[in-house]
Amino acid sequence: MTNTVATNETILVVGAGISGLTAALESAECGKNVVLIEKNPSVGGRVSQLYKYFPKLCRPSCGLEINLRRLKANPRIKLLTMAEVTGIEGEPGDYRVAVQLQPRYVNENCTACGACAEAVTAEIDDPYNYQLKQIKAAYLPHNMAYPQRYVIDPSILGTEDAEKAKAACRYGAIDLDMQPQSIEIQAGAIIWATGWKPYDAAKIQPYGYDRFANVITSVEFERMMDPFGPTGGKLLRPSDGREAKNVAFIQCAGSRDRNHLTHCSRICCMASLKQATYIGEQYGDDSDARASIYYIDIRVIDRFEDFYEQVRADERVHFIKSKVANITEDRANGDVILHGVDTEGYHRYDNPHELCVLAIGMEPSVDASQINGGVASDASGFIAAGESTGAIFGAGCATNALDVNRAVQSATAASLRAIQVVNQVARAEA
Amino acid sequence: MSDTKTAAYICKGCGLGERLDTAQLANLAESEGKCAITRQHDFLCNQDGVGTIRNDIDNEGVTHVVIAACSRRAKTEAFNFDDVALTRANLREGVVWVRPDSEEARETTQEMADDYVRMACAEIQYMHQPAGNQEAGSNKRILVVGGGVSGMTAALESSKAGYEVLVVEKTAELGGWAAKLHRRVPTREPFADPQDAGVVELIKAINDDQNVQVFLNSTIVRTSGAPGRFSVDIGTESGTTTTENVGAIIQASGFRNYDASQLPELGFGQSPDVVDQAGLEELAKQANGKPIQRPSDGKEVNSVVFIQCAGQRSNAEGHLPYCSGHCCNTSIKQAMYFKDANPGVDTVVMFDDLRTPGNGEDFYRSAQRKGVIFTKGKPQGVNKNNGQLEVKFHDMILDEDAIAKADLVVLATGQVPNSGADIEQLAAASDSEDTQNENAELTVPVDSILNLNYRQGPDLPHLRHGFSDSHFICFPYETRRSGIYTCGPVRRPMDIAQAAVDATGAALKAIQAVENASVGRAAHPRSGDLSFPSFRKEGCTQCKRCTVECPFGAIDEDEERYPVFNESRCRRCGTCMGACPVRVISFENYSVDTVGQQVKAVDMPDEFDEKPRILLLACENDAYPALDMAAQQGLVYSPFVRILPVRCLGSVNAIWISDALNSGYDGIMLMGCKKGDDYQCHFVKGSEMAYDRMGKIDDTLQQLQLETERVVTHEVEITDIHRVPQLINEYAAKIDEIGMNPFKGF
Amino acid sequence: MNTLNTAMVEKYRNDFLKEVEENVEEGHWVKMCMQCGVCSGSCPFGPDWEHPPQEIFMMIRAGKRDEVLATESMWMCTSCYNCIVRCPRELPITHIMHGLANYAHRLGLAPKMNPTRRFAKIFWNNIAKTGRVNEMALSLKLYFMDGFASGVKKSLAMAGVGLGMLKTKRLNPFTLFRHKGVEKPKQLQAMLKKAKEIEDRRKGLAS
Structure with a gap:
């Protein structure tokens, strides 16, 4: 299935960790349309897994709450979770990005009431806790997870557990027949904010x-x-x-x-x-x-x-x-x-x-040399500064080892670079 | 108000239908809540439920909507009606999820739900859909103060996005410190050699850019206005002044070098052959790739020692306590000046910690490859002996005292921000002037950069060590003056590469500020909020509390000392509303009434019912989400509490407290963010202000012969998921202990 | 005093790092040390070193020529390569240690009675003679290097092992007299001589 969900004045942001969220919000709050895609079932990225921030020893979820409120309030951002880029074609001002959506098996009817998790007995390693904890195979990724919607782990598909989950949901939110989906997104500029991994x-x-x-x-x-x-x-x-x-x-x-x-x-x-x-x-x-x-x-x-x-x-x-x-x-x-x-x-x-x-x-969670579209990679796989030829702009830890503060600065700067491109498109189209 | 029509929707999903008498809730909304339409729905957030609401708005003329379902933080995509005034009664996270599903609990649980419906209906009657600030300024030009790399980058990046820019530079030319550099630290792979500073190209780009206008030899004489409508007087050296209108300001006023003459123990001023890093750049520029000569006698330098952290990372009198961050890389670069011209020159970098984060590590390796020696040592003094400098130091690795001989010694001193006047010091000085006249001659040591005509002072507040940084980790650009953003080393010590990124980010924020201002929208953290404070002049007593306490300097005073609200500077926290003793300040969708009426709407059992009532005013940013998450975890708390989210504890008006006590509440809890130096309050001082005000309430309580425990304030973090229910339960027990409010029933 | 040593002192004056860089096998790596200490901690003989490898590097940088060249430390290296494997800067520390030892030896500054040095010398002389190690000769020479009495003592202590090896034909006492070397040992010796000349020339040690 293929459908186009944006125009070439849209900014595509890849990754919804602190950098991607920031880039998306800052762009949208300048009046731009944004498609924000995230590989995981919820946004927030690696900082949402931190206990405290240095040097204030404050809570990362505090800033996340503010960003979530900005996100919920902003009609200009379209968020797609469980989504990954599989290919980029085109040129600055006119990209066509292939995106693969993985099934969550739970639709937007979900009220996060938790009945499915109660019904299910199978457990899985909790990715949010770096596999150190067991959670039910129907789960809300964490307390602050947004979208606030459960996920059915594919491992229980075809088992009695899946049926139990489906039966427990009174809102018709569980759809075990969901299939992976390929979509194409049109965008004028892309902000690549896929972050880091240990x-x-x-x-x-x-x-x-x-x-x-x-x-x-x-x-x-x-x-x-x-x-x-x-x-x-x-x-x-x-x-x-x-x-x-x-x-x-x-x-x-x-x-x-x-x-x-x-x-x-x-x-x-x-x-x-x-x-x-x-x-x-x-x-x-x-x-x-x-x-x-x-x-x-x-x-x-x-x-x-x-x-x-x-x-x-x-x-x-x-x-x-x-x-x-x-x-x-x-x-x-x-x-x-x-x-x-x-x-x-x-x-x-x-x-x-x-x-x-x-x-x-x-290290970068995606090796920059694997991204198409004129992105330059450095020897460590980070997006190299100032060498890329297209309108794909690195933000945050995809560009270097950065702390949160610097990652947000980097994302804010990337947002402007993307805006420069889509403004140019807009002027050309006007 | 004749065309107001309120509808209440009561959801029966997520167990609400089983656990609560929703028909009773609907009745309440209709009778007490004066709702024209009340509907119950099995599953309000589904397509059908949302469609019902939409239909009522579109076809029944509904203008005000009460949704009694889950928390206002949940299902926001479904309950997204931006054309009506809307409030949510939190029956799920606020009631059924925090109460046991038992017969004995049923009555008190229902009472909670009843009250939340009453409260929502009371609130909605006083809420209006904000129309946005009609007097918003729509100037979209951007003023950049400072023509160094940060300023030029900010100007060029803004221009590239299609915005007009003015650059004001106090010296006769653009370029700032970077123009004085021989070379800069490399910015790209292989990060091996110093590279051209690129300033000439930047200046050319600025001069070629039709969108950028440059004022040299100029400073800002006066700044007034607000985002979208700043008026700036630009004064030139010759004394002429031009007035320009701009929409946002980027302050890139950079840094000055630490005064190395404060380091005589390291030989500065004792010998011309002891220079700071800026001095070495000058020597390198003169040499221009040829061997560098020492100042005293022009002899070619054969040995040089770089002393890192000179006068910084130290708490000694007059030293800088912080690390300037760039100096390790800078010394490495400067050592390469020597090595590249003549590999035979001895170059020693004497360091404590070698701080070359990121790809600086590659540069460090490159220097080692070139033969630069790195010695972990603590310098003890620099002296001249027989015409040669001697650096005495303790070798930290070999653990012995040693001497390094050198023709030249370079001190890696730090960056001092050009952040203008310290407004807190100014305020303190003017306070003491008021009380003691002998201090009248007190002078301001630093010239102001922006000369803001704001009541709170002429410059941005300083954070630590004089830098005008944002306090927030996740929101690095949030200064306390809306529409004014800082970037570069005025914000935090930094190198050129970081300053360029920082400047680009600041340019985005400036653009965002003008775009938001032009439609009357709030900036962070309530971005998109169209409400703004309005005030009733007739009631105002010119007490100045609002102008003094506004954390963002949004309120000026007119000649008669009435407050003048600059809506576009306002962040909508409501601190002014909380400050006002005569309650004349309000927002369309958040006012003394929207909260006050909720407080009063709660049904107050009489004292013999043994059902105390506790009012909990919870900061919506941290405490309220923590309460939601406690509910999500199934944690249980007292049914006697009524929770009311507020924008910030700073917005809590004392009248709510006294009204609550008068109407029979037995206890009042306030939950806000952390205050103090490491404050987490998103509105900077709101939480602190609340503490301050509640401290004063204690006196009132004592006068009324009420126990001071009747009002308590807690600092709560968003992660205090276990703690918040515990605090509630402990407080309920406390109230039980001290007994009911004697004013109940009066 | 060794004339080479005098010449080197004269040539490099205070710049011992440069002297090491130009004369010691892999000596140009010394400057790349980032002072983390992992080499010193990784050495299985670490506790027995007077100066562990990183300290030696630091001493070289600090110009402590006499101390470095006279120390027994680098003679302790058993070539286990732990340090090389772990060094975050990939310094060939093992080779540098051997290079330093060799350089000290050539300058005549190496500790005379250092057992490793003596073993190395005996081994070299043994193998260079015929191109193959004469195990019997090597063992006897090693046992008796501290004199006859100590030699007898060591031989007796090892008698059991020796007999066992004899029984399993791992040791042939006759090789002491009829050792089979390479076919043309003279040519081998010429090659070794040439190699040394080339190396000396490369290192500027024409003495």
Whole structure:
């Protein structure tokens, strides 16, 4: 099935994380028509999976709420979820973009009443919680999910569970016959905001992410703090569910490393400083609790320095200038032992910790070299600045490793570039 | 008002039909709520339900709609009628989802629902569909203050989108600091070598652009007006002034270099061979690719030491506490000036943390490949010995004191923002002037950039360390003066590449501001809101609270000290409405009445019923969503609470509190966002203001001989999903403990 | 003092990094170290090093020529390659360590009694003679390098192993006298000599 749902004065925004949402909203609030597409069943992207933002330690869902209200209130934005770009044709001012829509098996009649989830017994790994938690196979992706509509996981199609879900819905919202759909979207300019993904921690062999239960990544740690996360907001380590009070953070896990990612991922120092404050938040003045940050350089530029100073003043947080050489496991108690040399004076250490968090590096979730339409890719797969030839503009972490603030700036700038193109189209058509 | 027609729609879906007596709700809407039409529907948000409402609007002349169904945050796509005044009674998240489905709970649950219908009907009677500000300014020109890279980029990008731009530059030429650079840090792969700063091309583009008009040797003498209708007096050096009308302003006033003469311990001022990074750019420009010579005697420099973080990242007196962010890359670039001209020159970068985020890492590697030495060391002093400079330092890696000899020492000092006058300091100074006359000679140390004629002062408020940044992580452009956006190093220390992105973003926001202003729409965070504050002059006592407390400087004062509302500057938070002691300020769809009448609409059981009533005024941005999500989780709370969302706690007028206490509420809770330095209040000071005002209410309570616990204020985050029901339940228990309001029934 | 050493001191004055860069195998990599310390932490013999690899790099940058060249540290390297594999800058640390050791040895600054150095020398002389290692000769030479008494002691300690190897025909005592080398050892030696000349010329060590 093919139908066209936009014109060439439309801006297509690919990805509805913080960058894509921002680009779409800023464009629409300038009076432009926007089609916003998102691969996942709900918008918000990776920041919606964060517990807190640095440096204010405020809640990402707070800003998401504002953005959702802007989105709900703006008739100029058409949102398509579970949608992915499969091809781009055309030229600046006149793109035809093929988009594949995956079936949600739940239509807009859904009231999010939750009856289907109650009816279903099968469980799946929760993608929102990085597969660390089990949820029902009929689910609302998370508390703030928008569209506020359930999803039926395809794994239960054809089973009794699917029928149970369908029977439980009193609003005719469940449609098990939904099929994938291909549509074409016409657009004058495209904002590519597909964001980042954590580097595959298992590739950092000496750290044993794939071998030791108590070696986790920073994004997983972030989920552990959420009261609705896999551990109900407690810092319980995976091996035995015991409270982890002695937590190590390893910086540059995958970044600044020619064996992995050559770039510095920029956010990880601040992320670990932030996560170090979680220890204090969790255990209060408990003198046993401590965080140890193993770093090469602490890269917290501009006023983030204030935050660094604040964390440094906390005597529960220790800084060790060292790239950890390797990790072993104490089989008796599940502790992980970090081995290395403190380069300030060359003190060798074999430090046991109850939990080790890898400050994992950022890589683009879509390799820019795979995007058509004149997009230039850098060696890391980010969209290269200022080299693209078309009207496809990178925004946020699709262009570089950026923090939220900078990603939003980048998205706002991308929005203007797209507007420049569609304004030109409009002038030409007038 | 004769053509007003109100309709109420009561949904029976999502268990509402089973758990509630919806017929009774419909009756209430008709009898007490004065609704001309009341309808019940099994599934109001489906096509048929929505169609019913649409039909009533189109064919029955319905102008005001009450939807009694789920939360106002849910099903917004279905209940989207932008041509009528609309309110939602929250029977799902507000009632049935937070109450146990049991026989004993049935009565109190129904009472909750009854009250929410009453409240919605009361509110809608005082609501009007806002028509938008009719006096909106429609000027779409954009003024850029500052002609450096940030300013020029903002101008060019705005122009490319089809907007006219004025650039005001205080010096005789465009280019700013970047024009003084020999080369800049690379912006593209392989990020290996310094590249041309590109300023000449930028200046040419500006000069060739018909849409861009440049005022050199000029400053802003006076700025008045509002988005869409700013009036700006541009003064030239010769003393002439031109007045221009613009729709939005981008402040790209950049930075100045930290005064290195404050660092005598690092040799600055002691020897001409100690320079700052700007000084080195000058030397490099002179050398123009040939070996750089040292200032003292013109000898070719054979060894140079760069001292990072000079006078910054330090809490010492007169130092900058922050990191300027660009200086590591800049020193790397400058070291390359030496290495590229003569690989034999010893170049040492002495650092604490080498901060080259992103692709800066490639540049760092390139420098190492060129033989630049990086030493993690703490400098202890720079001295001259036998005609050569000696940098004493502690080698942090080898853990020993050492000396590095050098022909030239470069201090990587920081950026100081040109953010104009610190209006808080000004306000403090004028306050003390009022009380102590001896301070009258107090001078303003910094010239204003914008010279706003706003009551709140001539410049944008500073955030930390003098930068005029936005406070918000997710909304980096939200300054506290609508239609005025900052970009570049005035906002936050930054390099050229970041400044260019930042400037482009600021240009978008300026364009958005003029587009919104021209149709009378609000800017962030209530973007699209067409309402605006109106005020009844007859009742005004010229107390100035509204003008003082407006977080956005939207309200001026006229000669008689009456407030003058500049609608396009307003963000619609209602802080002025909350401030007004005589209640003369209101919005068409949000007023003292729309809330006050809801407070009064609640049915008040008498004191022997043992059914206390608690009013909860909840910030719609964080507390209200948290309550919704608590409901979604099936958390249960007291049926005695009545929740009323407000735009911001800042909009809470004390009259609501005293009315509530007078009409028999036993307790009042306020839930707002975090205040203080790390405030999360989207309207900057609303939450703080509420705390302040409630502090004063305590006195009133004591005068009335009421317990101070009758009014409590909580800081709530949107994630406090478990905490909000708990706070309610604890408070209900507290009320139980202190007893019913003695004013009940009077 | 070694004349080469004197010449080098003269040539490079204070710039030991440059000296290393130009004279030590893979020495040009030293400047690329980003000071993370992973090499030092990764070395299985790390605790026994006087100066771990990164410290050596830092000492080179700081111009600590005498200390670096005289240290036993780089002689500790067993070529396990852990450091190379983990180095985020892909420095060939193992090779640099061997290069430094070799350079110190040539300058006559290497610690005389360092066992690795002595083993390396004995091994080299053994293999260079015929092109194949004479295991019997090598073992005996190693056992007896500290004198007759200690040699007898070591031999007796290893007697059991030796007998076992004899039984399983893994050791032939006669090779001590009739060792089969390459066909034309003279030519091999000429090749090695030429190779050394080329290398010396490349490194500017014509001595």
